[in-house]
Amino acid sequence: MTDTLRLPKSPSRSLASWESWKRYLGIGLILNITIWGTALLYLEFASRIYTSKSAVALPRGGEQAQVNLPGVGSATSSIQSPYNTGSADPREDYRYIATSDPVLEAAADSLDMSRGEFGRPLVSIVPNTMLMEFEFEGDTPEAAQFKLEALYAALTARLDRLREFEAARKDESLQSILASSQEKLEDAQQSLSNYKARSEFSTDAQVEQLSSSIEQLRREQVQTMAQLEQANANLNQLSNSLQLTPQQATEAYKLQTDPYFQQLLRDYGESSAALVGLSSRYTSDNPTLLSEKARQEEIQAALEERSQSLLNKPFAYAEQLSLYDSPSRQQLLQNLVTVQADRQGFQARVQLIDQQLARLENRLKTLTEQQSVVDELRRDVQIAEAIFTSTLTQLDLRSSDVFGSYPQIQIIEEPSLPNSPSEPKPLFVLLGATFGSTLLTLGVASLWYRNHKLPSKRVQPAYSTLMPNWIEMNTGETNSSFPTF
Known part of the structure; x- marks a missing residue:
C-alpha cells in the first residue's frame, strides 16, 4: 500500500495572500471610484x-436670355451653371469663403463678439x-442660432x-468695347x-428713275429707227420713179416752190418761144429780134443768179432737173421731198436719242459706281450699328447676370434652435467610464493573480530537496503522514 505525502498549508502564506487580495481590491476600488467620479463630475460641471x-x-x-434686334441681329446673355465644369465644385469655394477670416470677423462684429469668442463653423458638403x-x-441654444444667422448674413x-x-470689372470691359464700337459707328x-455730299448719288430711287428713262429712250429709239427705215424705203421708191436722187429732188422742189424763180422760168420760156417765131420771120440783125434776145439774156442772167442763190449751183444744173414736167411728176416730186424731210427728221431724232442714251448711260454708270460705294459704306454703318447695339444690349443683359461666378444660395433648412446640448454627451461619457473601469478592473485582477501565483512556483524547489531526505528517515514505518508546515 502506497502512502500519500501531504504537505500542510502554511498559515502565514494564506494570511499574506488575503492581505495581498485586500490591497489590490482597495487599489481597484479607488481607481474605479476615481474614474466614475471624474465622469460624473464632468457630466455635472x-x-x-x-x-x-x-x-x-x-x-x-443656368439661365439664358436672347434678344432679337430687327434689321441688326440678336444678342445673347447666359448664366452658366456652376456645375458645368468637372474640375471644380462651387461648394468648395463657398466653404472656403464661409470659413474665411473676413466673413467670420464681420459676423463676430455684428454680434459684438471677438473673433475668438465667435468661433468657427463646421461646413460639410x-x-x-x-x-x-x-x-x-x-x-x-440662442447663441448658437444667432451665430449661424450672423454667419449667413456675413456670407451673403x-x-x-x-x-x-x-x-x-465686366462692365468696365464692356464700356470700353462700347466706346470703341460707338466711335467706329460715328466714323462710318x-x-x-x-x-454722299461730294457725289451725285443721293438715293436708290435716283438710279431706278434713270434706268427707267434709259429703257424708255431705247424703246423710242427702236420706234424711230423703224420709221427711218420706212422713210428710206419710200424715198428709194420715189427716187426710182423720178429717176432723181433725193438731193436732186429736193433741189428741184425748192426751185418749183420759189415763185420768183418760177416766174423767171416762165418768162424765159416765153422769150425762147418768141425768139423762135421772130427768127423765122426776121433776119438776125432785126431790131425786134435783137431786143428779144437781149430780154432773154437778162432773164437767163436772173435765173442764173436765182439758181446760185437757191442751190449754189448754176442754172445749167437746174435745167437738168426736169423743171417742166407734168403735174403728176410734180406731185411725186413733192412726195419725195416730204419723205425726205421726214427722213431727215427721223435721222435727227435718232441722233438725238443716241446722244441722250450715251449721256444717260454714262451718268448711270457713274451713279452705279457711286451706289456700290454708298452700299459698302452703308454696310459698314449697319455692321457698326449691329456691333454697337449688340454690345449695348449685352451690357443691359449683363446687369442681370450677377450670379455667374457666385450663384445665389437658397436656405433649405433655417438655423435650428437646439433643444439639448451637443456636448457633453452623457452616453459617450458613461460608455467611456464603463470601458475604462472594466479595463482597469481586469488589469488589477490580472496583476493580483500574477503576484499570487508566482510565490507558489518559487517554493517548489525547496519541497523537492526536503522530500527525499524525509522519506529516507521514515522508511519502514506504516501509516506515516507528511508533517504539516
Whole structure:
C-alpha cells in the first residue's frame, strides 16, 4: 500500500495572500471610484455646448436670355451653371469663403463678439447633391442660432460684394468695347455722309428713275429707227420713179416752190418761144429780134443768179432737173421731198436719242459706281450699328447676370434652435467610464493573480530537496503522514 505525502498549508502564506487580495481590491476600488467620479463630475460641471444646424443649396441650372434686334441681329446673355465644369465644385469655394477670416470677423462684429469668442463653423458638403450643411456651436441654444444667422448674413454680404466687384470689372470691359464700337459707328456714319455730299448719288430711287428713262429712250429709239427705215424705203421708191436722187429732188422742189424763180422760168420760156417765131420771120440783125434776145439774156442772167442763190449751183444744173414736167411728176416730186424731210427728221431724232442714251448711260454708270460705294459704306454703318447695339444690349443683359461666378444660395433648412446640448454627451461619457473601469478592473485582477501565483512556483524547489531526505528517515514505518508546515 502506497502512502500519500501531504504537505500542510502554511498559515502565514494564506494570511499574506488575503492581505495581498485586500490591497489590490482597495487599489481597484479607488481607481474605479476615481474614474466614475471624474465622469460624473464632468457630466455635472462641464460647460454645455449647443449646436445649431442648417442646410443650403446652390442652384444647378443656368439661365439664358436672347434678344432679337430687327434689321441688326440678336444678342445673347447666359448664366452658366456652376456645375458645368468637372474640375471644380462651387461648394468648395463657398466653404472656403464661409470659413474665411473676413466673413467670420464681420459676423463676430455684428454680434459684438471677438473673433475668438465667435468661433468657427463646421461646413460639410453632402455628396451627389447640391446641399451644404452648416453647424455652429454656442454656449446657449440662442447663441448658437444667432451665430449661424450672423454667419449667413456675413456670407451673403461678402458674396454680394464679390458679385459687385465682378460686375464692375465686366462692365468696365464692356464700356470700353462700347466706346470703341460707338466711335467706329460715328466714323462710318461720317464717311457715308461725306461721300454722299461730294457725289451725285443721293438715293436708290435716283438710279431706278434713270434706268427707267434709259429703257424708255431705247424703246423710242427702236420706234424711230423703224420709221427711218420706212422713210428710206419710200424715198428709194420715189427716187426710182423720178429717176432723181433725193438731193436732186429736193433741189428741184425748192426751185418749183420759189415763185420768183418760177416766174423767171416762165418768162424765159416765153422769150425762147418768141425768139423762135421772130427768127423765122426776121433776119438776125432785126431790131425786134435783137431786143428779144437781149430780154432773154437778162432773164437767163436772173435765173442764173436765182439758181446760185437757191442751190449754189448754176442754172445749167437746174435745167437738168426736169423743171417742166407734168403735174403728176410734180406731185411725186413733192412726195419725195416730204419723205425726205421726214427722213431727215427721223435721222435727227435718232441722233438725238443716241446722244441722250450715251449721256444717260454714262451718268448711270457713274451713279452705279457711286451706289456700290454708298452700299459698302452703308454696310459698314449697319455692321457698326449691329456691333454697337449688340454690345449695348449685352451690357443691359449683363446687369442681370450677377450670379455667374457666385450663384445665389437658397436656405433649405433655417438655423435650428437646439433643444439639448451637443456636448457633453452623457452616453459617450458613461460608455467611456464603463470601458475604462472594466479595463482597469481586469488589469488589477490580472496583476493580483500574477503576484499570487508566482510565490507558489518559487517554493517548489525547496519541497523537492526536503522530500527525499524525509522519506529516507521514515522508511519502514506504516501509516506515516507528511508533517504539516
